[in-house]
Amino acid sequence: xxxxxxxxxxxxxxxxxxxxxxxxxxxxxxxxxxxxxxxxxxxxxxxxxxxxxxxxxxxxxxxxxxxxxxxxxxxxxxxxxxxxxxxxxxxxxxxxxxxxxxxxxxxxxxxxxxxxxxxxxxxxxxxxxxxxxxxxxxxxxxxxxxxxxxxxxxxxxxxxxxxxxxxxxxxxxxxxxxxxxxxxxxxxxxxxxxxxxxxxxxxxxxxxxxxxxxxxxxxxxxxxxxxxxxxxxxxxxxxxxxxxxxxxxxxxxxxxxxxxxxxxxxxxxxxxxxxxxxxxxxxxxxxxxxxxxxxxxxxxxxxxxxxxxxxxxxxxxxxxxxxxxxxxxxxxxxxxxxxxxxxxxxxxxxxxxxxxxxxxxxxxxxxxxxxxxxxxxxxxxxxxxxxxxxxxxxxxxxxxxxxxxxxxxxxxxxxxxxxxxxxxxxxx
Amino acid sequence: xxxxxxxxxxxxxxxxxxxxxxxxxxxxxxxxxxxxxxxxxxxxxxxxxxxxxxxxxxxxxxxxxxxxxxxxxxxxxxxxxxxxxxxxxxxxxxxxxxxxxxxxxxxxxxxxxxxxxxxxxxxxxxxxxxxxxxxxxxxxxxxxxxxxxxxxxxxxxxxxxxx
Numbered sequence: 001x002x003x004x005x006x007x008x009x010x011x012x013x014x015x016x017x018x019x020x021x022x023x024x025x026x027x028x029x030x031x032x033x034x035x036x037x038x039x040x041x042x043x044x045x046x047x048x049x050x051x052x053x054x055x056x057x058x059x060x061x062x063x064x065x066x067x068x069x070x071x072x073x074x075x076x077x078x079x080x081x082x083x084x085x086x087x088x089x090x091x092x093x094x095x096x097x098x099x100x101x102x103x104x105x106x107x108x109x110x111x112x113x114x115x116x117x118x119x120x121x122x123x124x125x126x127x128x129x130x131x132x133x134x135x136x137x138x139x140x141x142x143x144x145x146x147x148x149x150x151x152x153x154x155x156x157x158x159x160x161x162x163x164x165x166x167x168x169x170x171x172x173x174x175x176x177x178x179x180x181x182x183x184x185x186x187x188x189x190x191x192x193x194x195x196x197x198x199x200x201x202x203x204x205x206x207x208x209x210x211x212x213x214x215x216x217x218x219x220x221x222x223x224x225x226x227x228x229x230x231x232x233x234x235x236x237x238x239x240x241x242x243x244x245x246x247x248x249x250x251x252x253x254x255x256x257x258x259x260x261x262x263x264x265x266x267x268x269x270x271x272x273x274x275x276x277x278x279x280x281x282x283x284x285x286x287x288x289x290x291x292x293x294x295x296x297x298x299x300x301x302x303x304x305x306x307x308x309x310x311x312x313x314x315x316x317x318x319x320x321x322x323x324x325x326x327x328x329x330x331x332x333x334x335x336x337x338x339x340x341x342x343x344x345x346x347x348x349x350x351x352x353x354x355x356x357x358x359x360x361x362x363x364x365x366x367x368x369x370x371x372x373x374x375x376x377x378x379x380x381x382x383x384x385x386x387x388x389x390x391x392x393x394x395x396x397x398x399x400x401x402x403x404x405x406x407x408x409x410x411x412x413x414x415x416x417x418x419x420x421x422x423x424x425x426x427x428x
Numbered sequence: 429x430x431x432x433x434x435x436x437x438x439x440x441x442x443x444x445x446x447x448x449x450x451x452x453x454x455x456x457x458x459x460x461x462x463x464x465x466x467x468x469x470x471x472x473x474x475x476x477x478x479x480x481x482x483x484x485x486x487x488x489x490x491x492x493x494x495x496x497x498x499x500x501x502x503x504x505x506x507x508x509x510x511x512x513x514x515x516x517x518x519x520x521x522x523x524x525x526x527x528x529x530x531x532x533x534x535x536x537x538x539x540x541x542x543x544x545x546x547x548x549x550x551x552x553x554x555x556x557x558x559x560x561x562x563x564x565x566x567x568x569x570x571x572x573x574x575x576x577x578x579x580x581x582x583x584x585x586x587x588x589x590x591x
Binding site for chain 1: 559569570572573577578579581582585586589590591
């Protein structure tokens with residue numbers, strides 16, 4: 001299992017093969033080497049997991065939750081619900097550059113809580129391009145508008161369980177350790193942090209890139225589609241979100257609620273079989289591979305061995321948290337956020353559950369997932385950054401300075417302030 | 429990195445230079461290649477392919493020495509490997525019959541009458557190249573600056589990058 005873990009580290013960091021290929025490779029290797037169908041004899045005292053359980057990682061409940069999120073988000077994009085909602089929400093912000101920039105960030109973050117960060121950024125940057133083209137080339141508002149979108153999309157992604165894959169990876173590993181985190185609990189923990197980081201990012205952008213123009217005209221979207229499938233989509237979208245948020249009342253887990261829109265939208269023809277074919281299945285597989293890696297590490301005792309390597313007692317929790325967060329943010333600045341989460345979450349949660357430390361597993365999972373989303377200092381850090389960079393309006397140094405400031409501030413908050421708050425709220 | 433190429437097929441040097449000058453506003457992701465006849469164009473296309481670049485658009489005059497511009501576009505359309513290339517005729521001399529053949533047999537994308545307007549020519553080239561990048565499934569990001577950025581970005585999430 002150590003060999004599998006080592007290979008996963010090498011392949012996910014080097015990206016020598018597609019990320020999803022590494023994910024299925026992990027599952028195959030686990031089945032062939034450490035399952036009850038292993039081709040080599042295992043130590044007699046070792047009780048292997050069934051091979052079915054490794055395959056089951058690809059249909060883990062948290063992936064079903066994510067599948068529901070994908071289907072809802074793709075349908076919303078298909079019927080332009082995302083753009084039209086953005087247009088309606090932007091109106092109250094008026095036309096002054098400062099408030100418009102804030103409005104753009106609020107809307108981008110809200111959308112990316114439920115849609116992929118990449119799709120949100122692509123849609124919003126597409127709207128921004130004509131605006132920046134109409135501004136004076138020396139107006140630094142062009143830079144702040146273009147930077148605001150990826151920053152808000154990255155930060156918005158940490159807000160809900162379906163916001164971005166690292167959140168799902170953390171939830172999946174926690175669920176396998178018997179720690180169930182419902183949709184609302186995640187949001188109660190993550191949204192306050194998200195809001196503070198967004199406000200900070202807004203201050204940084206308005207301070208570093210003052211606008212020279214007095215008013216900006218930004219209109220997004222048009223009239224809402226009133227066709228029958230569009231209405232079915234609106235109803236399904238809002239009912240699903242309400243059902244996700246009200247789990248404490250009805251008790252149906254988010255992963256079951258999330259499967260309802262898949263069935264409803266497919267059977268009503270709102271989401272067609274062709275749309276289904278175009279889903280980002282490889283992202284689900286990548287998350288599935290991460291979940292399989294986590295369960296392999298735990299079931300083979302590799303976790304205990306890794307934990308035993310160091311004397312954790314001598315290390316204060318806060319140092320451990322800071323180290324995990326820093327490692328996550330640095331690694332995911334250069335490689336995919338999801339791959340980083342796949343590698344670090346099993347380690348972090350193992351440290352917490354092993355008893356070697358008194359770290360709370362939920363805290364470890366949340367912190368690593370959040371740190372992955374905060375990595376945005378380079379064009380290659382996340383696809384949203386690559387999109388903003390492609391416009392030619394922002395330079396690498398703009399992304400780097402704003403990314404380091406916002407990411408660094410967010411990480412400090414997540415390590416030193418948020419845990420106190422979470423404990424105070426009784427989450428852990 | 430592979431480049432996107434526009435092939436300009438025109439036999440009169442001063443007209444060819446004028447077209448090239450009007451299109452010389454794109455950044456370094458788009459390369460302009462010149463040819464003066466049907467045969468010359470086929471040689472140029474083979475070279476572009478062997479360099480690993482993508483020919484996105486052929487902008488051809490109809491009247492050329494030897495075989496015509498419409499012949500060239502029909503030839504490209506008959507070959508499955510070059511069918512996706514966008515085809516624009518820029519001419520003052522194509523008769524009705526040739527024009528009908530260009531539309532029906534070459535799947536002509538646009539017809540530009542000479543004398544042309546530089547702004548409109550650039551607009552047509554930008555739109556056609558944008559269509560090509562999306563249909564050919566190229567990574568749209570390098571072209572966001574030079575082509576129709578909003579439309580390219582709409583196609584971007586379908587590339588399925590991983591956050």
